[in-house]
Amino acid sequence: MSDIIQLLPDHVANQIAAGEVVQRPASIVKELLENSVDAGSSKIQLIIRDAGKNLLQVVDNGIGMSETDARLAFERHATSKIRSTEDIFKIATKGFRGEALASIAAVAQVELKTKQKDSPVGTNIYIEGGLFQFQDPIQTVEGSNFSVKNLFYNVPARRKFLKNDNVEFRHIIDEFQRVSLGHENIEFEMFHNDEPVFKLRKGGQMQRIVDVFGRKLQPLLIPIKEDLGWVHLHGYVAKPEGAKKTRGEQFFFVNGRFFRSAYLSKAVQEAFEGLLQPGYIPSFFLYLEMDPEKIDVNIHPQKTEVKFEDEALIFALVRSTIKRSLGIYNVAPSLDFERDPKMEAFFAPSKSNYSAPSPSAINVDRDFNPFSVEKTTDEERINLAELYQTTEAAPSKINLFEDDDLDEDLFRLPNGYWLLNKDGLTYMLDLGRMHRVIMSSHQ
Numbered sequence: 001m002s003d004i005i006q007l008l009p010d011h012v013a014n015q016i017a018a019g020e021v022v023q024r025p026a027s028i029v030k031e032l033l034e035n036s037v038d039a040g041s042s043k044i045q046l047i048i049r050d051a052g053k054n055l056l057q058v059v060d061n062g063i064g065m066s067e068t069d070a071r072l073a074f075e076r077h078a079t080s081k082i083r084s085t086e087d088i089f090k091i092a093t094k095g096f097r098g099e100a101l102a103s104i105a106a107v108a109q110v111e112l113k114t115k116q117k118d119s120p121v122g123t124n125i126y127i128e129g130g131l132f133q134f135q136d137p138i139q140t141v142e143g144s145n146f147s148v149k150n151l152f153y154n155v156p157a158r159r160k161f162l163k164n165d166n167v168e169f170r171h172i173i174d175e176f177q178r179v180s181l182g183h184e185n186i187e188f189e190m191f192h193n194d195e196p197v198f199k200l201r202k203g204g205q206m207q208r209i210v211d212v213f214g215r216k217l218q219p220l221l222i223p224i225k226e227d228l229g230w231v232h233l234h235g236y237v238a239k240p241e242g243a244k245k246t247r248g249e250q251f252f253f254v255n256g257r258f259f260r261s262a263y264l265s266k267a268v269q270e271a272f273e274g275l276l277q278p279g280y281i282p283s284f285f286l287y288l289e290m291d292p293e294k295i296d297v298n299i300h301p302q303k304t305e306v307k308f309e310d311e312a313l314i315f316a317l318v319r320s321t322i323k324r325s326l327g328i329y330n331v332a333p334s335l336d337f338e339r340d341p342k343m344e345a346f347f348a349p350s351k352s353n354y355s356a357p358s359p360s361a362i363n364v365d366r367d368f369n370p371f372s373v374e375k376t377t378d379e380e381r382i383n384l385a386e387l388y389q390t391t392e393a394a395p396s397k398i399n400l401f402e403d404d405d406l407d408e409d410l411f412r413l414p415n416g417y418w419l420l421n422k423d424g425l426t427y428m429l430d431l432g433r434m435h436r437v438i439m440s441s442h443q
Helices: 010-021 025-038 067-072 085-090 100-106 165-181 205-213 215-220 262-271 311-328 341-347 378-389
Strands: 043-049 055-060 109-115 122-128 131-138 143-149 187-192 195-200 221-227 231-238 250-254 257-259 284-290 410-412 418-422 425-430 435-441
Touching (some): 010 100, 025 043, 025 055, 025 100, 025 143, 043 165, 067 122, 067 131, 100 109, 165 195, 165 257, 195 205, 205 231, 215 221, 221 284, 231 311, 262 311
Parallel strands (some): 250 284
Antiparallel strands (some): 043 055, 109 122, 109 143, 122 131, 187 195, 221 231, 231 284, 250 257, 410 418, 418 425, 425 435
């Protein structure tokens, strides 16, 4: 029999690999934006047309690439991030596998214009369907300009499975938000069919969240912060009234990288226990900073999952820190969603126009002493003695007082009751109701 195993041509292998890396236009957006972040850019622009099906362009002002690096960047497993196996376990950058550009170029028409700061000219490369077409010097600005056109033009079976423009556009926005929320120190802009969608200025985390989701969210955000030395947790959670029935404003980041975690999402949900109506999900923006050696980001093709060295400790940290912040900012441990709006003044005075009336006058007896004992007169002693003699037989004895506890046979307590010592027994009398209560007895 003849041999049947053969090596695939590079462009075919790249098309197959693209099935994992390039699932839809949003996959390319993620890879190109992350490359721009890794390039040290301070400004990144995303330009798309027809929900990314016909054009995806990312322009940055990063360090750019040399002529040789620009060509090698499109080779499989070509990367500037890894030199040895050990480097895989201490990754501090976004892209590192070297598969993205090769996979993207295999299923689209890709043009790259790039220039380094000190280079007199830049480089222009064009690749179509994974096949190199040309590389020329070009006058261009510092940084990189990637244009990806006609996605899946050479793989029609893949292109027909793309969703309508609204769905694909929504996925692109999701990826844009994830990258921009993780890097508030970078200016981001996004345009769709020549219309501006986002213009995000540099600023703090709160400013970035508000610029992405609108100012209506700002008054609902509660800051979260805890530093244990080996891990630093910070960010924001929204008050219960900011919770939603659908996921959309739930963001975890570790060292600036967005990731998903059903396990840690449960920690957030538990921190809000008793505060949310059934079926509602809290909104949160949580950032973890820790040693890259304590996490593994290489467990998912899209790098959206992360494995922690001690996930249980991270779970406890997230839950306890959120609970503490909810307490500090006076978020009640339980909410009554059926309560009368008129009672809002008692629960949230700042949100109600209701005000309780002020008393017209306050009368205070400044001479009153609750610890004073008012001695009885001889006449009162006689009346109480007669009262005792006309009552029923002596009740049971209770040892609560010793003889020395009562200095007088009869005196009145501040609460209006009388204490009576008679025949070795101590009684407490309520003259208003004409009955006696035994307090103690002794022989």
